[in-house]
Amino acid sequence: MNKFQALENFSESLDSGYSLLPFNFTRLDGDDYVLTNMVGEYLILARDDLQDFVKHRLAPSTEAYVCLKAKHFLLDLDSNAAIDLLALKARTKFERLANLTGLHVFVASLRCEHACPYCQVSRQSDDASRFDMSPATADKALALTFSSPSPTIKIEFQGGEPLLNFPLVQYVVERAKMLNALHGRDLQFVIATNLALVTDEILAFCKTHEILISTSLDGPADLHNKNRPRPGNDSHQRAVDGINMARSRLGRNRVSALMTTTKASLGRVREIIDEYVRLEFPGIFLRPLSPYGFAVKTKYYSAYNADEWLAFYFEGLEYIIQLNQNGIAFREFYASLILSKMLTPFGTGFVDLRSPAGIGIGAIVYNYDGDVYASDESRMLAEMGDKTFRLGNVHNNTWEEIITADVLLDALESSYTGSAPMCSECAFEPFCGADPVFHYRTQGDTVGNKPNSAFCKRNMAIFRYLVSRMREDAAVHSLFRGWIRI
Ligand code: SF4
Structure with missing residues (x-):
């Protein structure tokens, strides 16, 4: 037959x-x-x-x-x-695929002087210097960085708090620039820091080497300090002082901020946005918590569900639309990324909205101890004792071995939305991405059962909302066009 x-x-x-x-x-x-x-x-x-x-x-x-x-x-x-x-x-x-990995994350130190209960990287207390990256490890990580064929290389320093190991940051920046004299890439540096320890000397170095600053700001002082405790309970004041200081030394557009949504943030989205407007940021990235590190141990991750986060997100988005209608130019960055996929033929570099997934081939992480991970979330998982997405170690493996590790290739192939169950038939597939580490963490496999996936639920609701809002209101359509980032 x-x-x-x-x-x-x-x-x-x-x-x-x-x-x-x-x-x-x-x-x-x-x-x-x-x-x-x-x-x-x-x-x-x-x-x-x-x-x-x-x-x-x-x-x-x-x-x-x-x-x-x-x-x-x-x-x-x-x-x-x-x-x-x-x-x-x-x-x-799909043109980004040919370039391979552009973002290289160096975990300069796992130490931190904050004690955030939602910390997703399982920071260590700040006197434990065995959690610092050494220059020898950094040298090997840099060799791997320049093995990537990407014409643009962004080196991002993360922690813990990378300023606690600032000599290593200086070493990597100077060494990377020396190596780049041979390689000729478009080279950029970012420090992801809470700014509590920033000094004039640090900013002078950032100015000389055109380093961008990305900091954390969760909203008004009481909320920020509750989310981000540190000795003296002055995290918000230090962040605001640090933002002002960094802006005055480096330039306004060299400093950005990220927020994280906790249970305490729900119901306060307008105040959070107002704080960003007050501090003259051009927009906000309304981010849910991820299921890693202390966020799981302290039950912060499970304190709200996808529906509660979506209600928070949509209230925020409507408020931002209102602000714009009242003459305050302000955007929501996650929506901007999706709108860029909806309204232009270009893909995005944002790891969570890429398919094939952005792990390894969009961004890669060199941990303080030399272990190489497929993404920031993969190293967060490793700090919880699960090294599934460890691709190798800078001291033992070549770039080719790392980028063709079976665990990476299998995860990329199985989670590709063009062929994954449900995604391949989903009307929103062209706007979405694959997050194999999230689905492995929450459901035990890299593909994930999408009807039970918080990632899918959140994304699908946002896609529907954006398409509906643009259909209903020409002014919103035009506003959203202005949010496109390529
Ligand atoms: S919205 Fe859900 S089903 Fe659709 S592509 Fe994204 S993850 Fe897959």
Whole structure:
């Protein structure tokens, strides 16, 4: 018995008018459906138009036909260049893959003088200097960094608190610049720091070497200090003083901030945004907690669910829209990243919104002890005793061995949204990403069961919201266009 029908049963003739190009669809609301194709073009169609379209009954004179043709959902006898254009857009969307790893994270020290109960990296007390990276380990990590073919290299120092091992930061920056005289890459440095220990000398070094600062700011003083305890209970004041000092020495746009949502943040999203506006940041990244480190031990991660976080997020987004309508230019950065995928042919460098996943091939982590991990989350998992995503050690392995480690290749292949169960048929797949480490951590396998995945639930709700808001309100559509970042 033949398992498959003959080839002609799958081919469509253009004589009948048009043929369908590959697409996914889902009901948005009411009678409206959202259609997407592999390059991320999307379209909203009424149910009747969708039915006419798939049954080849759509007349070329209709608006739906024109839009479907323009966005590469159908091919007719006039569409000479359609397949070539589609291929070009597909290449553009995936062009980052050819560059391989651009972000190299150096864990300068696991020590920290803060004691945040939601800490995802399981920091160590600040006198435990055995948790510092040594120059010998940094040398090996730098050799691996420059083995990546990426034309842009960003070295990000993380911790713990990397300023507790600032001599190592200085060593890496100076050595990387020396090596780059040979390699000629577009080289950038970032220090992720709570700024509590920043000094004029540190900032003078950052100025000389054009180092960017990324800090943490969870909202108004009482909330920030509750989330981020340290001796003296003055984390917020130190962060604000540090931001002002860094801005005055390095320039306003050289300093950015990140927030983390805890149970105590829920219900306070407007105050949190107001604090960012007060401190003249151009936007905010409303981030949920991740299931790693002390965030799990202290039960901070399980203190709220995806629905509670989404309510917080959407209230924040609506408030930001209002601020813009009142003349205050401000954006939400996660929405910006997604909108860039929705409204342009370009992919994103943001690890959580990439497919194949960004672990290893987008960003890689050199831990203080020389172990190499596929992502920041992978090393957080390792600090919890699970070294599944350890790719090797800088002292023992070559770049080729690390980047072709079975655990990395298997995770990339199995989690690819173009073929993963549910994702491959999801209308929002072109906007989404794969997070194999999150799904391994929460569900025990790198693919994940998407109906039970908080990652999927959060993303799908945000995709629906953004598409619906742009359909309903031309002013919001235009505002969101202004948030695009390429
Ligand atoms: S994770 Fe969810 S939203 Fe993302 S592509 Fe898969 S099914 Fe769609």
